[in-house]
Amino acid sequence: MSEIETISVSKEAIIKPENLVYSPPKTLLDIPMHYCPGCGHSTTHKIFMEVVEEMGIKNEIIGVTPVGCSVFAYYYLNVDMQQAAHGRACAVATGIKRVLPDKYVFTYQGDGDFAAIGTSESIHAANRGENFLVIFINNGIYGMTSGQMAPTTLPGMISTTSPYGRDVKTQGHPFKITEVIATLPGSAYVTRQSVHTTANVRKAKKALRKALEIQKMNIGFQLVEIVSNCPSNWRMTPLESNKFVEEQMIPFYPLGDIKVPEVK
Amino acid sequence: MSEIETISVSKEAIIKPENLVYSPPKTLLDIPMHYCPGCGHSTTHKIFMEVVEEMGIKNEIIGVTPVGCSVFAYYYLNVDMQQAAHGRACAVATGIKRVLPDKYVFTYQGDGDFAAIGTSESIHAANRGENFLVIFINNGIYGMTSGQMAPTTLPGMISTTSPYGRDVKTQGHPFKITEVIATLPGSAYVTRQSVHTTANVRKAKKALRKALEIQKMNIGFQLVEIVSNCPSNWRMTPLESNKFVEEQMIPFYPLGDIKVPEVK
Amino acid sequence: MAKAIGEIIIDIEKCKGCELCIVACPEETLALANSINKKGYRYAEVVVDNCTGCANCAIICPDACIIVYRLIVKKSA
């Protein structure tokens, strides 16, 4: 039994550049984000910008924002960006990548944008094997428009347009577009991650980096789904919402790689 | 070795109602169809109307025609029909079935209509488990507009927009939407057939009948893909085109049931 | 022992000369005529009187041009 012993060091002694273990990425602009407290959009923005910074490609990448809560991502991500019409981000990204094949290109889309109104653009971009990355935030709801049912809303889950719980008989089943895209020959890397715990944040960040490395190899479409939350429209506190992600969302949308290219 | 023996019977003796073994269905109007010689559209029209006649449901069924060579199907099929905008047949059929749940409803669509511009409507109708039948004619080309590449055009196949053969690297891979729809919980019956031989015509007809019987059970979306031909735009004779169906199309689009409900 | 005798009626104005019936017929009963119909197609016609009424031609015919009759003739022993 070792006796407790206190070592006291002054703040000043610790707060020194050489002791810095974490500070936000410079590619994330230092302004408050409009997202709600605890929203996974913020976390995902942050870690993706960490990846861009670590890869040193902030001048080599062009992003596309959707219509959804992340429509304003271009306020925060300090890289060249375009804002696309609702659901058309994959078409816009196709236009960009086809004329600038040497740049990294990504879209950032919510479930309504990517898997409802954008289904055709999303699937055909993947099927053509367009060489860009889609960061697909699946929070099972329409956030920006304040809580309507999304294609990914869970069975029985309440939203403003499924006030008595999603009825799969009349409103359809949750659409696992990620699994669909994994079946298409045009997709190279398809994975599902989350950002609701520190460990998952670390994994998600790795996946995002891997996706961009695969983009460099030009072997096909990359899709990183982030199973996320929407505390405001789930009518939960951020902590409750992460619990819901853990206990309800992830069992239905299991995490992990779905399609990985055999690396040469 | 039995010696040959001739029995001679007069035409009149044979051509009697009681000896009739085949005559075209009454539900197919007796006017020449505008389709090219040997086109599978005609064959499919004919056998589907045989099914409708045999089931005695010509007053219980409503059809939707696409934009494509079969846009005029309503000239020939003697049942109530609606003509839908290009790619939107499944949305139109959803509107019909939702307000008339007791009627049989079907759409008849080409590959461009169902699997290119209509991808979103097709997949979401299937995903919602809309209770109608899609007859999907996959001839690997845009017929009506005279031979452009379709989402289902085979790799290396020549069309007016892939004059040097479809290049999967830049123009994408053939899109097997039928397999995709089979993965959706909303679909009940998914099968792929052809009409290029007498035997296949018989099988295809059985499949169409089965689909309508399943519609009666109200257990989900029904999809019957017909791997077909387009002699005119394939620049082949009808016989050559059926050979191409046999030797090129079917190996890539294998025939048979892909999803069958366990019947109770 | 029985024998099937068939007769077919072809609507030559509807016929588009696609030849599918011709190859579908096991008895080689059919061939394209040398003359054309109003639409400019060489149409199918019966060239050998050996139809068994199997109806293959009618089943494959895209344009529903063919009607088939069949009579089974029994040989009295």
Place this chain on the structure above:
Amino acid sequence: MAKAIGEIIIDIEKCKGCELCIVACPEETLALANSINKKGYRYAEVVVDNCTGCANCAIICPDACIIVYRLIVKKSA
């Protein structure tokens, strides 16, 4: 034997009081303040001076409010 001593700096005006850092911290170093910031949020603050600089709070913080420093102090035998 070595010991890690951490210090964190929280941008309280950016903080939205989501509490993710609080539960992420293994040392229970953090808690919400009783006062609110300009945006009306109760913000996170250090309540126990036992931070080890593990950076969990900073990694989980959606709004990138936290900077973490860590010093490894070696005990001279």
Place this chain on the structure above:
Amino acid sequence: MKEEAIFAGFGGQGVLSMGQMLAYAAMIEGKEVCWFPSYGPEMRGGTANCITIISDTMISSPIITFFDTVIALNQPSVDKFESKVKPGGSIIYDSTNILEPPKRTDIHLFPIAGSESALKLRNLKVLNMIILGAYTKVKNIVEPETIINALYEVLPERHHKLIPLNKQAFEVGMSLIQNTH
């Protein structure tokens, strides 16, 4: 008679329903009323507000730039709307939270220690009812009873159990006026 008021505060402080209750009460009392909310994502997190107009005659525009009364539940609202009060108009605000009070001298100021009293009632959520009580007392445009009745209409069924608490808060709010003047 015409009253053009704006209710403003953080999202979640219940400013929209304050305005609705007033509008509803006025309607019951036979007035022409119009209620107009700020809407859309900019509400989220940020501030919310609604305009309530009450008049004997037809109301032309639901959107107006100057107000007879500003009801402010947070600092940003005071900062934003102080200048929009018509001369001779009033600002009614929660003096517990709002540390930089309005400074105009050509209008009436009603600082209400709302949050403080709300804490006494062990429920910060009733702040809006307290302030609404104060407003009703100050302006007496509608009868207090009518507001209470309005509660039944404006609150969804499932919250009707909270009506007594809200009633109490409302009365506290009215009393705060007596005490401060």
Place this chain on the structure above:
Amino acid sequence: MKEEAIFAGFGGQGVLSMGQMLAYAAMIEGKEVCWFPSYGPEMRGGTANCITIISDTMISSPIITFFDTVIALNQPSVDKFESKVKPGGSIIYDSTNILEPPKRTDIHLFPIAGSESALKLRNLKVLNMIILGAYTKVKNIVEPETIINALYEVLPERHHKLIPLNKQAFEVGMSLIQNTH
């Protein structure tokens, strides 16, 4: 000088290229030209036609209702366009196929046994060149040589090997006129 002609027949009989060759030749000879096809699905199986206009002056409308010359390769075309020939105009048609010839007396009729001669050349596909030869002879608007040159422009590379045959057919067509008149 102005020539307004329409070429009509079954799809696949090559009527569109007849009109194109004429237009191209006329252009080479410095004329204003305009060629307009029927297009779209109704062509399929059914009939195809194209209008070729040749003029010394600017051509205003590419679509016209009455023609100086109708070139008909099948019966439906005669039936459809006989009435559209300007008085004094001409119909040049394949008399082998067209069993009900035009009846008008105020126009010139040129029956050409085109299919027959085509069969002699063992290639029904050259019917259009035979008739075009006849047309060129009848109307002499362009030099025969220019038409032959036009072949090189109008036919895609891969078909250039067929040019001699087409040339031959064209000349047969011209000769048929000599023989019939």
Place this chain on the structure above:
Amino acid sequence: MGEIKLMKGNEALAEAMMRAGCDAYFGYPITPQSEVLEYLSREAPFKSKMVVLQAESELGAINMIYGASGCGKRVMTTSSSPGISLMQEGLSYIASAQLPCLVVNINRGGPGLGTIQPSQADYMQAVKGGGHGDYHLIVLAPYSVQEMVDFIKLGFELGEKYRNPVMILADGAIGQMMEKVELFDFIEKKEEAPEWATTGRKPGKDRVYITSLFIQPETMENVNKILQAKYREIEKNEVRFQVINLDDAEYVLTGYGLGARICMKAMELGREKGYKIGLIRPINLYPFPYKIYSEIATKIKGILDVEMNAGQMVEDVRLAVEGKTPVRFYGRMGGMIPTPEEILENFEKFFIYGDKDERNRND
């Protein structure tokens, strides 16, 4: 007298839909009109047998409308500007196939994604035809929550009378604001479908089909002639507008929807200052009340047209007036709403103090 309530424009619209016997609603969320689908999702299961379906997109929604309307049912959808743009092909099809239906545009500020604030910048799209080909929507412009309710009933009736799509064009403010409304009672529906509807063949009757394809131009021209004749009918019968103080008016303020409401206030202010101002409010935007403008034109000194856009309806006013009196325009754009004071100020600038900065006649 019907039930009196304090309701939001969008919710009143949804309630009226159920009461008017709407059979099916297909829609996709968009601010500032998502309350419609939300309200129906909450209430319809208890109050009506209608179908309520959230479509995968506006494209899906408008084509579901086509199908359901083709079965002779009362159907409608609602959206806002960008979503309405996506419906243009569908609307052209519906107009061509002569299917009745009701489409609501809760107009927000554009162009592009723009803003969610109220706007009137979709006038041209609604009135001159945003889709391809020669067709018209019957366009109704409510200026109060009450009219949001009343025009649902009127809209269905007009659509069915003329077999033509009807649009209610309102701005975000009308959709979002709460006012007192009187609700009409639930309507009894006559069940049998019109004979043009596809409901399955009726024994003994020929099959019916619904199409907008007429490949032969002669046929397509005849279809167009039928449509044009119908539009002349509509122009004869369905012009609706409101006038105030025209008898002694020297000047006319004009606008529609919220704009007209604000003009009323401006007119009051102006009359207080002694200006003889009258007001014309078109209630139908198509058919447009050209006649009232051309009649008044010769009797007044000028018209000030006020819109929440860069000047769209003003073209129709000018077409009507033909230069017989000066027509001036004042507008706010991109979601901004003019105040009565602003309007009066501009009125004075144009007509009282004389206008320094006249705008190009034709912008």
Place this chain on the structure above:
Amino acid sequence: MGEIKLMKGNEALAEAMMRAGCDAYFGYPITPQSEVLEYLSREAPFKSKMVVLQAESELGAINMIYGASGCGKRVMTTSSSPGISLMQEGLSYIASAQLPCLVVNINRGGPGLGTIQPSQADYMQAVKGGGHGDYHLIVLAPYSVQEMVDFIKLGFELGEKYRNPVMILADGAIGQMMEKVELFDFIEKKEEAPEWATTGRKPGKDRVYITSLFIQPETMENVNKILQAKYREIEKNEVRFQVINLDDAEYVLTGYGLGARICMKAMELGREKGYKIGLIRPINLYPFPYKIYSEIATKIKGILDVEMNAGQMVEDVRLAVEGKTPVRFYGRMGGMIPTPEEILENFEKFFIYGDKDERNRND
């Protein structure tokens, strides 16, 4: 002098595209313009480095245009009426984000699926804005295969000069017919992108973003003010039209595209009969040449506007003329094309023998 060829309008357009240094074409097949994509698929691999991609739909195509144009490239798409209707949301976004691009509408007969024959019934959609919000496309109306070629170059230049989408509005006939054309030589492209383009951050420079979202109405109004100021500029600089025989004209025939060509013939026929007829052909439909009409109006006895629709451009003619001279309309619809004889006949009916059946001023 450039290469002379006999070419189809659609193919000449595609050839000109390559020669004008177009970087990317995204399109979806539709009659009567599929030859464009087909020609590019055949020829581009040998003649140019441009991207040619068949999109999954017109929606896909117009948004690919948005993305590629946002990178500062020369991009275009082509379609026909129904496909153009599907692009309306995208066009509104492109106009709002101020991206240059070239969109061609080979107009066919509508509404709905209609017919594939030539039409001019998409005038209003092109000129008044088929999408939502206040915006304008610069609209060019070629009347010959030669202009199909020339307007490609002009269109790209105008688009880049004003950072605005440009539309070439032609009808199916112009696309399908063959005429003699002189082709300009292949253009050398300057490679560096404009500073507003997203090409990846330039070291030391701030990031750029392209958007049409301005949630604060004040901001959105300012964006609209910038757009409107730009449109005034365009209206000042880019009016193009052709006039023939105006000096001694007592009557004016007017029309655009193929309509104008046919009017020319009608004018010839009329002059042969001794009628002093002149002609005005708008070359830009936006900006519209209002001035020439209002100037001539006082000097003549009447204008006959001829279109292949139910009467669309005639509204702009009437806006210009303001009743100073009678404006009559003659049109064919649904893919029908008027003949010179018909036009002259109607001219005489309206202006010479006096018109029995005057149409409602305002239809």
